[in-house]
Amino acid sequence: MGLDVLAERMVPTADETDVALTAQWSAFICLVDDYFDRDLRGTSASRAESVLPCLLSVLAGEEPRPDSTGPEVALADLWRRTAPRMSPGWRDRFIADYTDFSRATCEEAVHRERRHQLPLDTYVALRRRTITVLPMTDIVECTAAASLPDSPELLEQCAEGAGLWALRCAGADVVGWTNDLASAEADRRRGQNNLLTVLERERGCSFAESRTGVVSMRDARLRDFRSLALRLSAGLGVPSAARASVAAYTAAICDVVNASLYWLDRTGRFDAQWLPPHAVSSQPGAEEGRRASHETS
Numbered sequence: 001m002g003l004d005v006l007a008e009r010m011v012p013t014a015d016e017t018d019v020a021l022t023a024q025w026s027a028f029i030c031l032v033d034d035y036f037d038r039d040l041r042g043t044s045a046s047r048a049e050s051v052l053p054c055l056l057s058v059l060a061g062e063e064p065r066p067d068s069t070g071p072e073v074a075l076a077d078l079w080r081r082t083a084p085r086m087s088p089g090w091r092d093r094f095i096a097d098y099t100d101f102s103r104a105t106c107e108e109a110v111h112r113e114r115r116h117q118l119p120l121d122t123y124v125a126l127r128r129r130t131i132t133v134l135p136m137t138d139i140v141e142c143t144a145a146a147s148l149p150d151s152p153e154l155l156e157q158c159a160e161g162a163g164l165w166a167l168r169c170a171g172a173d174v175v176g177w178t179n180d181l182a183s184a185e186a187d188r189r190r191g192q193n194n195l196l197t198v199l200e201r202e203r204g205c206s207f208a209e210s211r212t213g214v215v216s217m218r219d220a221r222l223r224d225f226r227s228l229a230l231r232l233s234a235g236l237g238v239p240s241a242a243r244a245s246v247a248a249y250t251a252a253i254c255d256v257v258n259a260s261l262y263w264l265d266r267t268g269r270f271d272a273q274w275l276p277p278h279a280v281s282s283q284p285g286a287e288e289g290r291r292a293s294h295e296t297s
Helices: 003-010 016-037 044-059 070-085 088-113 120-130 133-143 152-159 164-190 195-203 207-233 240-267 286-295
Strands: none
Touching: 003 016, 003 133, 003 240, 016 044, 016 070, 016 133, 044 070, 044 088, 070 133, 088 120, 088 133, 120 164, 120 195, 133 164, 133 240, 164 195, 164 207, 164 240, 195 207, 207 240
């Protein structure tokens, strides 16, 4: 799966131990997600409803039973090596994000089994929750040593949708929509909802036209993401005491998004021809510098 490539790009300044931990979390998150995305027609909802609650119980502090499945044992191991390093607020946020992913995955499985034709706005909201970018950004807070600042002013800013929370959501959309562009043909053959097929149905256009429309949507969302990252990195609207931590967190989120797009291209996991041609890093030239250092390492 090339997760060494993904992890090295996600945490470019981390030591070997934290790069490895990032790769291991990526493997766990990707494999669980892929397990419910494969051709499990007629059974995916029941599988999701049986597996995911067991994973959430691990995050709640329950030890895996002797007969527990591999995913539970793996998650317990990862959680023991990650959670003690982080604050109670971080633990609550990761559990909330992974719980939301689990609920969204169950919803998606039900829609898939019942062949529901989702409206565009419903699909977009659901895709943001199923792409698993948000739980992965939580992990990168730990392995990149770039915790989400939790000052009251910033929490209020996030609640207004203008700050760090908006950056996380925009990043999840960019990665999710790019994944949909790359997997569109396979999803269409399986009869699964995909942003392209949803847009095709809603606009009454051809599949080729829907692809062009999604590329435009993705590129516009990427511009939103980059604009917001630049504002946050510059400290615009950020309390002075929090500017350093906000800049560090913003850079980490940019690395997550850049790494995800680069991974698609580098590994050939999907058809990468629909990747955006421009970088999303928070500082002009930063991504190019990071890429050069990795290519020569």
